[in-house]
Amino acid sequence: MQGQGPGYPGGYGQPGPLSSGGQMAGGGPIQGGPMPGGSPPPASGPMPGGGPLHSGGPRPNDGSRVIPMVDARDVHKSFHHNEVLRGISMQIWRQEVVVLLGPSGSGKTTFLRCINHLEKINHGRIYVDGELIGYRELPNGELREDSEANIARKRAELGMVFQRFNLFPHLTALQNITEAPIRVRGVPRAQAEARARELLAKVGLADKADAYPNRLSGGQQQRVAIARALAMDPKLMLFDEPTSALDPELVGEVLKVMRQLAEEGMTMVVVTHEMGFAREVADRAIFIDGGVIVEQGRPTEMFANPREERTRAFLRKIL
Amino acid sequence: MCTTTPFLDQLCQIVTLGGHFRWSAVGTYLFNPYIVETIWLVIGLAILAQVFGTLIGLLLYFMRRTRFAASRWAANAYIWFFRGTPLLVQIYLVSYGINYIGLDPPLRAINFFPAIGYSQVQMYFFVAALLALSWNEGAYMAEIVRAGIDSIDPGQLEAARSLGMTYFVAMRRIVLPQAARTIVPPLGNEFNGMLKNTSLASVIGLTELLQTSINIGNALFLQLELFVVASFWYLMMTTVWTAIQAYIERKLNVSVTDFGPGQGSWTQRLLGFGRRGPVAVAGAGGINVPADRGAR
Ligand SMILES: Nc1ncnc2c1ncn2[C@@H]1O[C@H](COP(=O)(O)OP(=O)(O)O)[C@@H](O)[C@H]1O
Ligand SMILES: [Mg+2]
Numbered sequence: 227m228q229g230q231g232p233g234y235p236g237g238y239g240q241p242g243p244l245s246s247g248g249q250m251a252g253g254g255p256i257q258g259g260p261m262p263g264g265s266p267p268p269a270s271g272p273m274p275g276g277g278p279l280h281s282g283g284p285r286p287n288d289g290s291r292v293i294p295m296v297d298a299r300d301v302h303k304s305f306h307h308n309e310v311l312r313g314i315s316m317q318i319w320r321q322e323v324v325v326l327l328g329p330s331g332s333g334k335t336t337f338l339r340c341i342n343h344l345e346k347i348n349h350g351r352i353y354v355d356g357e358l359i360g361y362r363e364l365p366n367g368e369l370r371e372d373s374e375a376n377i378a379r380k381r382a383e384l385g386m387v388f389q390r391f392n393l394f395p396h397l398t399a400l401q402n403i404t405e406a407p408i409r410v411r412g413v414p415r416a417q418a419e420a421r422a423r424e425l426l427a428k429v430g431l432a433d434k435a436d437a438y439p440n441r442l443s444g445g446q447q448q449r450v451a452i453a454r455a456l457a458m459d460p461k462l463m464l465f466d467e468p469t470s471a472l473d474p475e476l477v478g479e480v481l482k483v484m485r486q487l488a489e490e491g492m493t494m495v496v497v498t499h500e501m502g503f504a505r506e507v508a509d510r511a512i513f514i515d516g517g518v519i520v521e522q523g524r525p526t527e528m529f530a531n532p533r534e535e536r537t538r539a540f541l542r543k544i545l
Numbered sequence: 546m547c548t549t550t551p552f553l554d555q556l557c558q559i560v561t562l563g564g565h566f567r568w569s570a571v572g573t574y575l576f577n578p579y580i581v582e583t584i585w586l587v588i589g590l591a592i593l594a595q596v597f598g599t600l601i602g603l604l605l606y607f608m609r610r611t612r613f614a615a616s617r618w619a620a621n622a623y624i625w626f627f628r629g630t631p632l633l634v635q636i637y638l639v640s641y642g643i644n645y646i647g648l649d650p651p652l653r654a655i656n657f658f659p660a661i662g663y664s665q666v667q668m669y670f671f672v673a674a675l676l677a678l679s680w681n682e683g684a685y686m687a688e689i690v691r692a693g694i695d696s697i698d699p700g701q702l703e704a705a706r707s708l709g710m711t712y713f714v715a716m717r718r719i720v721l722p723q724a725a726r727t728i729v730p731p732l733g734n735e736f737n738g739m740l741k742n743t744s745l746a747s748v749i750g751l752t753e754l755l756q757t758s759i760n761i762g763n764a765l766f767l768q769l770e771l772f773v774v775a776s777f778w779y780l781m782m783t784t785v786w787t788a789i790q791a792y793i794e795r796k797l798n799v800s801v802t803d804f805g806p807g808q809g810s811w812t813q814r815l816l817g818f819g820r821r822g823p824v825a826v827a828g829a830g831g832i833n834v835p836a837d838r839g840a841r
Contacts, residue, residue, distance in 0.1 A: 342707055344703055344706065344707065374711055374712065375711060378706070378709050378710065378711045379709065381706060381707055381708070381709045382708065382709025383709075384707070385707075386704075386707035388700060388703070388704060390700055392698070392700040392701060392703065392704035393704075394701065394704070394705075394719055394723075395723065396722050396723050405708075405718060405719075406705075406708035406709060406710060409710060409714055409718055410708065410709040410710055410714070411709075451704075454708070455707075455708070458708060458709060
């Protein structure tokens with residue numbers, strides 16, 4: 227099978243770009259996972275040829291697409307004796323936009339944090355772009371935590387946007403964006419600044435380059451935070467409730483930036499309760515409750531006809 | 546010897562301790578060159594000890610934050626010892642310790658101080674005092690550093706790491722510059738104490754301000770007068786430092802709540818972190834920014 231990364235241990239042996247059932251049921255461990263019923267494969271979506279949602283984005287039609295951008299296999303995570311993730315398995319495909327839904331405390335944040343190894347996992351594996359994240363596998367199959375430098379290098383390729391923005395308050399908007407490219411990638415300052423200005427323009431904040439975060443509204447701060455993540459040219463963006471700390475009138479400006487990113491073909495995992503965004507932008511919605519995937523499917527279908535009672539109860543509350 | 550006016554005479558009796566205290570001698574020796582030159586020695590010793598003490602405090606912070614139990618244990622034992630024994634005893638311990646391990650002959654051979662005009666100052670005593678003062682200070686700075694770093698939202702470190710920074714890069718570039726705002730005020734108080742604690746080095750023979758005053762006072766039978774001279778200079782140093790500290794804190798106070806234009810650079814400049822970009826343009830006060838934040 228072409229294009230497999232060296233670190234990626236098979237298991238996706240179906241030839242060629244995914245067969246019709248590939249996205250969710252394609253031979254991966256997800257079948258053994260806790261997903262009852264498994265929703266039917268979406269008619270369109272992130273498969274070559276593209277859904278209508280992605281008409282603008284580039285869609286490579288090559289073998290590399292066979293390796294999921296994120297491949298989580300039976301991920302378990304406990305805090306002390308509190309098991310927060312109880313066997314999450316999912317694949318997220320290149321250029322796919324996946325929305326994670328679920329009640330508060332269901333483990334959505336924890337799962338996102340596991341994807342870039344801000345959180346250690348107790349069991350299972352997470353591959354990002356074919357490479358194990360956070361750990362390396364010993365010849366005997368045991369996992370060892372990877373070196374800090376390796377973890378940092380992999381994290382640098384994943385962007386993360388936080389509910390509370392977490393901008394660096396002692397740095398201007400521009401410096402917030404240039405800090406990591408300069409310190410982590412060694413990009414020359416002038417080049418990093420030029421790129422940062424481009425990104426600020428892209429998120430509609432060209433005039434705020436020299437403003438400190440506390441001079442910016444929540445919506446502006448979150449857009450700077452997105453630009454900061456984009457400055458590392460991530461191959462995947464993780465959003466943890468990016469709009470839930472915002473006043474309602476500021477939500478739109480952030481969603482607009484995210485929508486634009488999706489159209490450009492960014493692979494995105496978004497925890498959000500913005501159902502409009504989920505419906506219009508996401509290829510897939512995954513409903514998590516109690517640390518397991520309860521149901522997943524195309525957002526429009528899932529919101530209209532949830533098959534699980536728990537999903538129905540949740541959607542009733544937020545729709 | 547005072548005066549013939551009854552009231553003034555009584556007052557004079559009091560301030561001269563019945564005619565025994567010679568204020569004129571205080572005036573004579575206040576600016577005695579042997580005294581005055583020790584002021585720079587005291588300031589130099591205090592600054593060096595404070596710098597090393599702060600670095601040790603940082604090191605202890607990191608030692609206590611690793612997952613290696615031995616490192617945490619060692620740091621805690623260190624702090625336990627240096628906070629639990631008198632500084633004076635520590636000065637004796639270090640001084641005699643250097644002697645016992647045979648390091649004093651090479652130190653005595655170093656002619657640095659005579660070469661810069663301090664004929665009485667021995668490197669051996671200076672090093673012993675510096676080590677004891679810094680080690681002791683490190684134990685106290687460890688707590689101050691911890692309070693400062695722990696006051697920073699863990700989300701800052703997370704955001705930095707999510708961008709691919711390693712722990713130390715994230716600490717140096719993101720967390721410490723912010724923690725410095727909390728650390729600097731108590732650090733200033735520590736330095737005030739440090740200026741005075743240098744006087745303890747007199748017991749091992751370092752001819753700093755106090756020891757020099759004692760030597761002159763003993764030679765001339767003017768002990769009390771020379772203690773007053775020493776007090777005057779300690780008071781001068783701490784007073785000037787308090788003014789400097791107030792200035793620094795005024796600068797910092799503004800920026801603790803407001804990382805605004807100009808202020809944002811203060812601790813960075815103070816501690817040598819990074820480079821400052823262009824001055825910020827104040828934008829419209831954001832919705833999540835309390836109105837008073839805008840006031841400067
Ligand atoms: N660092 C932590 N230590 C202990 N418990 C935690 C920690 N982080 C999260 N949890 C617990 O894990 C559960 C899931 O949290 P989280 O992933 O934040 O849920 P969600 O984002 O879906 O609201 C919650 O019960 C929370 O209390
Ligand atoms: Mg959450």
